[in-house]
Structures are given as structure tokens and as C-alpha cells.
Amino acid sequence: VGSIEFSPTHQHNPAAQARRRPGSGFRPIVYSAALDDGFTAGSVLLDSPYVTSPDVSARTWRPGNYDGTFLEPLLLRTALAKSRNLCTVQIAQQIGMESVISRAHDLGIPGDIPPLLAVSLGSYEATPQNMAEAYTAFANHGKRIKPRIITAIHNSWNEPLVTFEADVQEAISPQNAYIMAYLLKGVITGGTGSAARVLNRPMGGKTGTSNDERDAWFIGFTPHLVTSVYVGYDNNIPMGRSEFGGKAALPIFIKYRKVVD
DSSP, rough: OOOOOBBHHHHHOOHHHHOOOOGGGGGGHHHHHHHHHTOOOOOEEOHHHHHBOOOTTSOOOOOOTTTTTOSSSSSHHHHHHHHHHHHHOOHHHHHOOOHHHHHHHTOOSSEEEEEEEEGTOOOOOOOHHHHHHHHHHTTTTTTTEOOOSEEEEETTSSOOOEEEOOOEOOOHHHHHHHHHHHHHHHHHHSTGGGGGGGSSSSSEEEEEEEEGGOEEEEEHHHHHOOOOOOOOTTTTOOOOOOOOOOIIIIIHHHHHHHHHH
16 A cells, blocks of 8 residues: 555554545446446446436535546446546446445445445545455455455564464455456556556556545556555645646556566
8 A cells, every 4th residue: 555654743644544535446346336236348328417416405416527528428348447427427326326335345445335426436535445455356356355464473583473364355256356357457458547558567457536636546456466546635635736546646556566566
């Protein structure tokens, strides 16, 4: 997840404690639930305006795409690769937010997640550690691996004193994980994470950006390692125009993964 520096006056561990909005980084959770509800990589989705209001007294919600445009009908795999918000809302509405929330819990996202369509676009807060754990299931045949701080303790002669085995749980089916890995590879080969192609290795992942560029993410994986990168101010102020996941977080991932695998 990244290195953390501590000081006597700053004991906050952002990797495990910074609860921030993952934006589109949450989207694979929605798509994973959709695959178990009858959607396929070739399902056709409408990238068109969407307006909703729960009742006459509620504020109208008009989600949009980051670039403010609407494209022609898209295949599901293209909608994920291009990170189209309105396609994701369409999926979440059709399968129901209960299915999305259940899948999020299966993948290790904790807490009382509200059944709001905005959650499908990443409005629910999670830590970088939460997101890395969720993506382990996509990279590991459906098996989610809970994080360990210490894997083993050795003595001065490098003899093992105690080891801590990985806590592995079946989160999604191997079939679901296989398709999700394929879809997330598409983000790299022809989507918002295409800059990672410079690493020239098998890889999947997803960019993420919250409203007003307050949070930028990239969660990516190769066959042996999942990495979650988050960028944002501690006081949650906007970082500035165009500081989205592909620009602010993905370059950090690339630099790190050039030397770590």
C-alpha cells in the first residue's frame, strides 16, 4: 500500500486509517455483482443522461461523466475501461444496491454502506488497505486475502520463531474473478490506466477520482502483487483541476512497480 512516516506529533497511518472516497476505484465491485446477476462482458449499456429524485421533497440527482459527454451504447467491458459513470449507475439501478453492498462486504469493504446509487460511483469512504484487500479477489481466483502487518519473526540466526499464515477467504467465484481480471486488464490496454502499459507485464487495475479532485486513486495488480495508491490532502480540500487518478496516482504506481513486483 505504500510507506508511512511517523513522528511524535503525527501518528496517523493513511494506508490503514485514511477513509476517503475511491470514486471509480469502487466500480469493479459493482461490475462483479452485475456478472452474478446476468450481465456479461458483452452486455450493451446506454451512456446517456440520468436524472432521479427519491420523492418530491428530495434534491434531484444528475450524475454525469467526468468529461461531460455522452457516448453511443457501449459494451460493458468498454464502459469499465473508459470509466463511464452513467453506465455504472444503470447497472446499479438494475441489479439493486443491495447486491452491490453485499458484494462490497464480500470483498472486505467494512461498515454500514447506505443503499444509495451514488455509492456505485464511489461516494462511500474506504481506506487504501480496504481497496487493496478487495482487489486481491480479482487477482487471486476469487480468494480474498486479509492484510498482515507481520508475516514472520526470526531470531538473530535467521531461524523462524513464529509465522503468521495468510487469512484467505472465498469472496467471489473463480469464474467471476477470471472475467473481472479480464475486464480490469482492459483498463490498462485501452482505458484510463493505459499509461501503465510502459511496465510491459500482465496487469489489471482501475483509476479513481472523487468529486472536485479531492481524492485520486489507482489500484492495480500483477499475478503476484496488488498495490493501492491514494493521493489527497489530509484536510480533504480539492487538489486542483485535472488531478485525477490517471494523472496523480497512476504515475506513483508506475514508478513503484518498476522496482517492485
